[in-house]
Amino acid sequence: MADVSGQQGTAHSGGLRSDQVSGGVLIALAAIVVWFNREFPVGTLADPGPGYVPLLLACCLGGIGLVVVFMGARTEAMATMRWPEATRALIILLACVAATFALERIGYRLTTAAFLVFFLGVIERKHPLSVMLVAAGFSLGSFYVVGTLLKVPLPVGPWGF
Amino acid sequence: MVDTFNSLMMGFSVAFQPQVLMYAFFGCIIGTLVGMMPGLGPLAGISLLLPATFGLNPIIAIVLLSGVYYGAMYGGSTTSILMRIPGEAASVMTCVDGYAMTQQGRAGPALAIAAIGSFVAGTLGVIGLMLMAPTLASFALRFGPPEYTALLLMGLFVLAYMSGGSMLKTLAMAVLGLLLGMIGIDVMSGYTHFSFDIVELGDGVGIVPVAVGLFGISEILMTAGQADPPKVQQPTLRQLVPTKADLKLSVGPIMRGSLLGFMIGIIPGSAHIISSFVSYGIERRLSKHPERFGNGAIEGVAGPESANNAAATGAFVPMLALGIPTGPVTAVMLAAIMVHGILPGPMLIQQQPDLFWGFVASMYVGNVVLLVLNLPMVGLFVNLLRIPYAYLYPCILAFCILGCYSVSNSTMDVWIMLVMGGIGYILRKFGYDLAPVALGLVLGPMLELSLRQSLAMSGGDYSIFVQRPIAVTMLVLGLVLLGLALKPLIFKSKDWRSSVGLDDPID
Numbered sequence: 001m002a003d004v005s006g007q008q009g010t011a012h013s014g015g016l017r018s019d020q021v022s023g024g025v026l027i028a029l030a031a032i033v034v035w036f037n038r039e040f041p042v043g044t045l046a047d048p049g050p051g052y053v054p055l056l057l058a059c060c061l062g063g064i065g066l067v068v069v070f071m072g073a074r075t076e077a078m079a080t081m082r083w084p085e086a087t088r089a090l091i092i093l094l095a096c097v098a099a100t101f102a103l104e105r106i107g108y109r110l111t112t113a114a115f116l117v118f119f120l121g122v123i124e125r126k127h128p129l130s131v132m133l134v135a136a137g138f139s140l141g142s143f144y145v146v147g148t149l150l151k152v153p154l155p156v157g158p159w160g161f
Numbered sequence: 162m163v164d165t166f167n168s169l170m171m172g173f174s175v176a177f178q179p180q181v182l183m184y185a186f187f188g189c190i191i192g193t194l195v196g197m198m199p200g201l202g203p204l205a206g207i208s209l210l211l212p213a214t215f216g217l218n219p220i221i222a223i224v225l226l227s228g229v230y231y232g233a234m235y236g237g238s239t240t241s242i243l244m245r246i247p248g249e250a251a252s253v254m255t256c257v258d259g260y261a262m263t264q265q266g267r268a269g270p271a272l273a274i275a276a277i278g279s280f281v282a283g284t285l286g287v288i289g290l291m292l293m294a295p296t297l298a299s300f301a302l303r304f305g306p307p308e309y310t311a312l313l314l315m316g317l318f319v320l321a322y323m324s325g326g327s328m329l330k331t332l333a334m335a336v337l338g339l340l341l342g343m344i345g346i347d348v349m350s351g352y353t354h355f356s357f358d359i360v361e362l363g364d365g366v367g368i369v370p371v372a373v374g375l376f377g378i379s380e381i382l383m384t385a386g387q388a389d390p391p392k393v394q395q396p397t398l399r400q401l402v403p404t405k406a407d408l409k410l411s412v413g414p415i416m417r418g419s420l421l422g423f424m425i426g427i428i429p430g431s432a433h434i435i436s437s438f439v440s441y442g443i444e445r446r447l448s449k450h451p452e453r454f455g456n457g458a459i460e461g462v463a464g465p466e467s468a469n470n471a472a473a474t475g476a477f478v479p480m481l482a483l484g485i486p487t488g489p490v491t492a493v494m495l496a497a498i499m500v501h502g503i504l505p506g507p508m509l510i511q512q513q514p515d516l517f518w519g520f521v522a523s524m525y526v527g528n529v530v531l532l533v534l535n536l537p538m539v540g541l542f543v544n545l546l547r548i549p550y551a552y553l554y555p556c557i558l559a560f561c562i563l564g565c566y567s568v569s570n571s572t573m574d575v576w577i578m579l580v581m582g583g584i585g586y587i588l589r590k591f592g593y594d595l596a597p598v599a600l601g602l603v604l605g606p607m608l609e610l611s612l613r614q615s616l617a618m619s620g621g622d623y624s625i626f627v628q629r630p631i632a633v634t635m636l637v638l639g640l641v642l643l644g645l646a647l648k649p650l651i652f653k654s655k656d657w658r659s660s661v662g663l664d665d666p667i668d
Contacts, residue, residue, distance in 0.1 A: 018591055018592070019591070021591075022588075022591040022593070026333055026337075029337075033340060033355075036355055040347075040352055040354065041350075044621070045621065045623075046616065046620070046621020046622070047616070047621050048612070048613055048616060049350065050347040050349070050350040050352040050354065052613075053343065053608070053609040053612065053613075054340065054343045054354060054355075057336050057339050057340050057343070058340070060332075060336050061333065061336045061337065061340065064329055064332055064333045064336065065333065067329055068329055068330070068333065071329070081590070083590070085382070085383065085384070085385040088385035089382035089383075089385045089586060092381065092382060092385055092558070093382065093579060093582065093583055096378075096558060096562065096579050096582075097579060099559075099562060100562065100572055100575045100576060100579065103562070103566065103572055103575070104572055108563070112559050112562075112563075115555070115558075115559055115562075116555050116556070116559065119554075119555035119558075120551070120552065120555060124551040124552075124555075126551065126552070134552060134556075138556055138559065139559075142559070142560070142563060146212075146213065146563060146567065150212075150213045150216065151216055152212050152213065152215075152567045153570055154563070154566070154567070155566075
């Protein structure tokens with residue numbers, strides 16, 4: 001029954017459609033580009049300036065966005081779009097943001113170890129011993145391979161680690 | 162012909178150097194492992210390995226990265242056949258009949274035919290590359306800025322026509338990529354576009370963080386919270402031997418897939434993905450028993466696998482001969498070559514013959530390595546799939562951060578990767594193809610420069626594009642394809658996508 005109602009919702013329910021929303025975002029993005037592009041001389045058709053091509057592209061993007069909106073009436077209703085992974089995805093992104101912020105402050109090895117402990121221990125709730133082994137093994141091992149063997153400079157924290 | 166043969170022999174003398182052989186071998190192994198990991202396709206693999214090639218000589222760097230590329234193409238097929246998990250998008254069609262064969266206890270022949278098809282297609286593709294790239298490069302010496310402008314525009318129109326999904330959305334993504342390519346210093350005026358006073362953005366947005374974010378991070382975000390992968394079958398060496406009937410059924414699809422894949426590979430877009438869909442559609446149409454497709458038809462494995470490998474090789478033709486990437490993978494490889502101060506393009510074959518012919522010869526070697534290595538070791542490789550996804554994805558994320566940071570030792574690239582990852586996730590949820598973004602990013606500065614140079618040459622007269630025969634031919638061809646792409650949109654008719662099982666172009 002749930003499936004049937006879901007399909008009906010997709011086919012007949014009112015409200016915004018996915019392509020109408022995404023097309024609208026494209027139009028908004030085009031408008032933002034046009035706004036920031038006003039700092040650059042556009043020049044003329046014969047002698048284009050640095051703002052010419054970005055303006056042309058923004059107009060193209062806005063135009064395509066408009067067509068996407070107009071043709072989007074048959075697409076999936078926003079209300080029926082499913083986002084089951086969204087919360088987990090947001091947590092993953094926030095953890096990555098924290099790791100990036102810490103990378104040059106506490107060094108690669110500590111950041112990576114803490115990052116893996118968070119994911120394996122807190123999110124995935126794995127056994128503490130395996131969490132510690134993976135976190136220590138990955139952070140030290142990858143530092144050795146990439147930093148020491150391949151000589152790619154990786155950030156080291158204030159404690160020299 | 163004699164010149165080509167002599168050049169190839171010179172290439173083999175480079176490719177058979179122990180160090181080059183060793184890196185080709187490592188590239189194939191790393192690529193196979195990367196291709197087997199869900200969330201890490203060839204693009205993410207190459208992007209992450211890119212910083213490690215900075216210290217290598219350019220020949221070894223490109224041999225290593227191309228080994229990763231075609232190794233990943235092969236690795237993706239292994240997981241498709243054994244577990245119905247396409248390691249990368251081009252293997253989606255292999256899942257259909259490959260996994261059906263596995264369920265019937267015929268995983269061995271499916272894996273063997275995939276490997277043989279990949280080998281034949283790779284080898285034929287290299288022969289095509291060897292014959293076509295020098296000819297195309299000498300032709301391209303006649304190209305000036307108007308021809309390059311026309312070529313880039315034609316490429317974008319072809320991309321719209323050949324896109325796997327909605328033409329409108331593909332164009333929107335290509336324009337978004339072109340706009341991203343506008344970020345940074347304008348070489349003709351010295352103005353800095355859209356840098357928001359962030360010094361690192363003065364150099365523009367790099368292809369690596371964008372590619373890793375759009376393809377690697379967004380994949381992990383999409384699969385977040387999924388259950389562990391199912392159990393894996395491990396065929397023995399004896400089970401890998403295909404029967405005579407299997408071989409007989411596969412010869413035609415392999416040859417057709419190789420030819421088709423190579424031709425599609427030269428065209429911009431997600432060539433290896435499209436080629437596998439088109440090949441599957443053609444084989445199903447040509448078959449006397451189309452009802453077998455979807456239920457374990459070996460032709461459904463042989464055709465798409467050959468096509469996607471030949472397309473991977475075909476993509477190197479415009480990259481090496483014209484210096485123009487046809488997709489995100491070749492865009493990253495182009496960046497890898499340019500890091501070493503080498504400018505790919507028409508002069509590459511004349512100025513760096515050892516690099517070009519060494520690369521061609523190493524591709525032959527790589528194909529042999531893949532065939533010899535992968536089949537006997539398939540049992541070993543699939544052990545990687547036993548690692549629970551809960552352990553795998555945090556490590557992949559850490560690798561993504563490490564790889565992006567290493568490109569220029571800057572957290573700016575990591576921030577860009579995360580932003581692109583978030584954007585990529587949302588775009589995928591709304592059904593947008595991400596490959597044109599990466600392609601547009603690389604083509605954007607080229608297009609702007611060649612357009613403005615053309616107009617400077619002509620004193621602002623746009624007729625320069627119709628006065629030059631090569632430029633006008635390419636523009637007309639591009640516009641015809643754009644017209645064909647728009648036709649189903651305007652007249653609500655079906656186009657080529659529906660006949661090969663790709664998405665409706667309007668949706």
